[in-house]
Amino acid sequence: MRTVDPARHQARRRHIIDAAAGLFAAKGFERTTTAEICKAAGMSAGNLFHYFPSKRAVFHAVFEGDEHDGAARAERFAAARAADDPWRALLDTVDLLAAPAAEPLVPALVMEAMIQAHRDPELEALLSRDNDEERSTLTALLRSAAAAGQIDPALDPDDTAAWVMALIAALYTSAATDPAFSPADQLPTLRLIVHRFLRPDAHRPPER
Amino acid sequence: MRTVDPARHQARRRHIIDAAAGLFAAKGFERTTTAEICKAAGMSAGNLFHYFPSKRAVFHAVFEGDEHDGAARAERFAAARAADDPWRALLDTVDLLAAPAAEPLVPALVMEAMIQAHRDPELEALLSRDNDEERSTLTALLRSAAAAGQIDPALDPDDTAAWVMALIAALYTSAATDPAFSPADQLPTLRLIVHRFLRPDAHRPPER
DNA sequence: GTCTATAGGAGGATAGAC
DNA sequence: GTCTATCCTCCTATAGAC
Structure with missing residues (x-):
C-alpha cells in the first residue's frame, strides 16, 4: 500500500x-x-x-462532482433526448436543472462560480462542459417538440435554449440576492413562464 | 474660494x-x-x-449616479405610475430597466455589485434604494393593468413584479457570462417572454 | 494638488519537526 | 499525516516633500 x-x-x-x-x-x-x-x-x-x-x-x-454524479447526469440527459414525448422531457429537464436552487448553499456558489469563471480559464472549461451539455440537450428537445407541433414553431431553437437556461439561472440569482425569494415556492412560476413562453396557445398552467 | x-x-x-x-x-x-x-x-x-x-x-x-440621473429616473417612474395605459407604461418601464444592459461594462458591473452587496451593508443600502423603487413601480403598474383587464388577473402583483425584475436581471447576467449573447438583439425576446407571461391570451408579439 | 517613498499588515504557501 | 512556525509577496493607506 x-x-x-x-x-x-x-x-x-x-x-x-x-x-x-x-x-x-x-x-x-x-x-x-x-x-x-x-x-x-x-x-x-x-x-x-x-x-x-x-x-x-x-x-x-x-x-467537480464525483464521477458518480457525472455519470448519472449524462444518463438522464441521454434519456431525455430519447424520450417519446419531447415536451414532457423538456419540462422534466427544466425541473432537473432548477431543483438544486432549493439547496441552501447552491445559489450563492453558482453566482460565485459565474463571476470567477471570467478570470479563471480552467474553471471556465470545467463549467462550460456541463453547460454545453445542458444547452445542447435543450436545443435538441426544442427541435423535437417543434417538429411534433408541441411548441411555437417560430422560436429559434438555439436562442430559445439560451433563454430557457437564462430563466433557470434567474431562479438561482434571485435566490442568491433576494432573501424573500424561495426557489422551492417559485419553481411553479418558473414552469408557468416557460410554458407560456414556449406554448402561447395553451394558456392553462402545465398539466403536471 | x-x-x-x-x-x-x-x-x-x-x-x-x-x-x-x-x-x-x-x-x-x-x-x-x-x-x-x-x-x-x-x-x-x-x-x-x-x-x-x-x-x-x-x-x-x-x-452612485449623479443627482441629475437620480432626479430624471424618479421622474420617469412617477410618470409611468400616472400613465393612462398601465400596460403600455409597464412595457416602457421594462425597456427602461433593460436598456443599460447593452452598454459594454454595465452587465459585468451589475453582477459584481450583486455579489458585493451581500457583504457590504452600505452598498446594499445604496442599491436597494433603487431596487425598491423599481419593484414598487412595477407592482403598482401590475395592479393597475390587472384592474384594467390588461393582464392575467390570477398573477400575484408582488411575486410577479419580482419575476419581471428577475427576467430583466437575466438579460444582464446572460450578457455578462455568455459572449455570444447580445443584449440589444435579445431585448425583443425579453419583451416577448414578459408579454406571454403576463398576457397569455394575446399570443401575438407586443404591438410596439 | 501632486508626487515619492514607505509604513503597516494580511494572506498564501512552505519548511521541517514529530 | 499532521502540526507549528515562519517566509515572502503584495496591497492599502499615509507621511511628508515640493
Missing part, C-alpha cells in the same frame, strides 16, 4: 470541500482566507496544503 | 471613476488593486487617496 487507504484520503478531501463550500458561499472566493478554511475543517495550514495544492484547487473541487 | 474650483474636483473624481469602472468590470473588486486604478487614471496613489478615502469608496461611487 503506497499511501495507506485512499478511501480515507478521499473522505478527508470531501471534509475540506464541505467546510470550504460554506465559506465560499457566504464570503466569496477572494475574501475567504485559507486560515478560515483550516479552522472550519479543523486542521492546520500545513495539512490543508497536503490535500490541495492551492486555495483555488479547493474552489474547483467544490464544483 | 476654499478648494479652488469644485467643478474641477468633480471632473477629476469622474475621471478616476471611469478608469476604475473598466477594471472592476474586468477583474472584480478584490482583484483590482489601487495601483492598477492609479495607473489607469494616470496618477499616483497619494493623489488617488486625496479624492477617495478607500478603494471601496471608489467602487461605491461607480454606482
